[in-house]
């Protein structure tokens with residue numbers, strides 16, 4: 001074997017372990033226990049909700065509504081006529097309301113949506129521009145629970161636990177931290193991850209660790225209802241705490257000038273010649289950078 005070939009082979013073998021997240025023991029099977037009782041959750045900020053008149057939609061909501069639910073499900077994520085748009089002003093961020101969308105067939109009610117997002121600490125929430133709450137039904141009639149995050153915007157599908165709103169928001173807090181050595185070294189030094197889902201990728205591990213800290217700091221200490229030594233993931237928890245505690249801890253967490261809202265689409269005003277066309281059907285399904293199934 002020529003030296004150059006051997007060195008290429010050797011290099012590629014060396015890089016394989018860093019591309020695949022080795023599986024670690026899951027501390028919990030999943031995070032259901034965090035939302036099992038109200039007092040365990042971070043408090044939600046009070047809010048004022050104003051519904052928009054029909055006919056105008058943030059670009060993210062319009063494009064998401066118009067896309068097919070999946071490659072195996074040609075239904076639109078939401079018929080445009082069923083998209084509700086709300087401005088939600090939270091008491092912890094009164095001057096910067098969020099514009100959020102909900103499909104009328106979503107399993108989560110307006111109140112559930114508003115309060116679950118309101119539990120996300122303001123400094124974490126401010127990393128998110130828009131959210132869209134959708135129906136979680138599948139072609140076989142079952143109801144799934146999932147989320148997807150792209151470009152600081154996320155969707156929630158189905159009757160999901162509140163922790164999912166924190167999880168999706170933490171994908172926007174990540175900004176590449178989960179692939180940096182500060183985090184991966186901490187991961188390597190530990191013998192467990194928070195739950196099975198955290199084994200999916202470093203980014204999913206980071207989002208679960210952020211959610212864990214949010215509930216642990218702002219709800220009640222998790223150790224008060226879970227008698228189990230967290231030492232097996234202490235390096236990861238410390239790394240995320242050091243990186244994001246100013247956004248997480250309600251004693252320091254503040255909303256900030258987040259990225260600007262999308263422009264609005266007003267289909268009725270822009271139809272023109274299109275009005276004569278037959279329905280083109282939904283756009284292809286959206287590929288999310290982070291696609292989460294619970």
Ligand SMILES: [Zn+2]
Nearest residue numbers: 204207290292
């Ligand atoms: Zn995720």
